[in-house]
Amino acid sequence: MIEVLIVFIGILLTGLAGYSLKSLTVSGAIAAIITGLAVYLGFGINGLVLLGVFFASSSLWSKYKSSAKNSIEEKLAKGATRDWRQVFANGGAAGFFSIVHYYHPNFIWLIGFVVCLASANSDTWASEIGSLSRKHPVYIRTFKRIEKGTSGAISMLGSTAALAGSLLISTFSYWLFMFSFRLTVLIFLFGYIGNVIDTIIGAFYQQVYVCKKCGIETEKKEHCQIATTRIKGIPLVDNDMVNFLSGVLTAILAILVIQLTS
Numbered sequence: 001m002i003e004v005l006i007v008f009i010g011i012l013l014t015g016l017a018g019y020s021l022k023s024l025t026v027s028g029a030i031a032a033i034i035t036g037l038a039v040y041l042g043f044g045i046n047g048l049v050l051l052g053v054f055f056a057s058s059s060l061w062s063k064y065k066s067s068a069k070n071s072i073e074e075k076l077a078k079g080a081t082r083d084w085r086q087v088f089a090n091g092g093a094a095g096f097f098s099i100v101h102y103y104h105p106n107f108i109w110l111i112g113f114v115v116c117l118a119s120a121n122s123d124t125w126a127s128e129i130g131s132l133s134r135k136h137p138v139y140i141r142t143f144k145r146i147e148k149g150t151s152g153a154i155s156m157l158g159s160t161a162a163l164a165g166s167l168l169i170s171t172f173s174y175w176l177f178m179f180s181f182r183l184t185v186l187i188f189l190f191g192y193i194g195n196v197i198d199t200i201i202g203a204f205y206q207q208v209y210v211c212k213k214c215g216i217e218t219e220k221k222e223h224c225q226i227a228t229t230r231i232k233g234i235p236l237v238d239n240d241m242v243n244f245l246s247g248v249l250t251a252i253l254a255i256l257v258i259q260l261t262s
Helices: 002-020 026-063 084-103 107-130 156-177 181-204 239-261
Strands: 208-210 229-232
Touching: 002 026, 026 084, 026 107, 026 156, 084 107, 084 239, 107 156, 107 181, 107 239, 156 181, 181 239
Parallel strands: none
Antiparallel strands: 208 229
16 A cells, blocks of 8 residues: 555656656646556556656756757647647557556556557657768658658668667666567567557658648648648548557557467
8 A cells, every 4th residue: 555655756756857848748747647557556566667768768858958949849830849639549558558557467568568659759759860961861762862751751860760669668678677689579579669650650641731821831720820731631630649549559459479389
């Protein structure tokens, strides 16, 4: 009982710290607390540590050289301060697998949980670090250079960062959950695959708008204080939905492959 109380206070303080550091909005802090409680319920302290590694490292890179990313944020729907949608888009699936594991304990849910975090970390590192590349990224639909911040674009720096982000989560999962080396490698690979899936969905299905006033293509539904016009993409498929779908699809794929090859 004492451990539960200490953990609850720790999760609460972490959410408040995220808000005070402007890494989270009020709704984002509440969502982070809910996610933390779900993870603790399913995977205990070790699960919380892994979740903390993801949130801490992704928040760090979001804040790193933030002034250099100001122009890019004109194209993005949201900035470095995460609201509840962004928190659940990146950590909601991990929280879901945690709850399922609590009620129906099974090793496959742990795999889903870890892969979701590896995928989210890979994608976040790719976006935050890749945007600092000196060269413009390549758009995977045309294989031509395009403006930084465009969903579906890749760069050498961003791809390297994606590998590093997945490696961090897979390495910590090896220590925390005593995974075999083979399973750790698979989690690392699927974490990176999650970033690739995110890029593909972002390029072909994510909504893109154009501002009638300044002509910029953006993910925002409003720009220059007027409503923007959707020029491509599927309704409801915004960046948050892309992040959530890529994590879930990658986790399911990882579970199927690991079960079939075990």
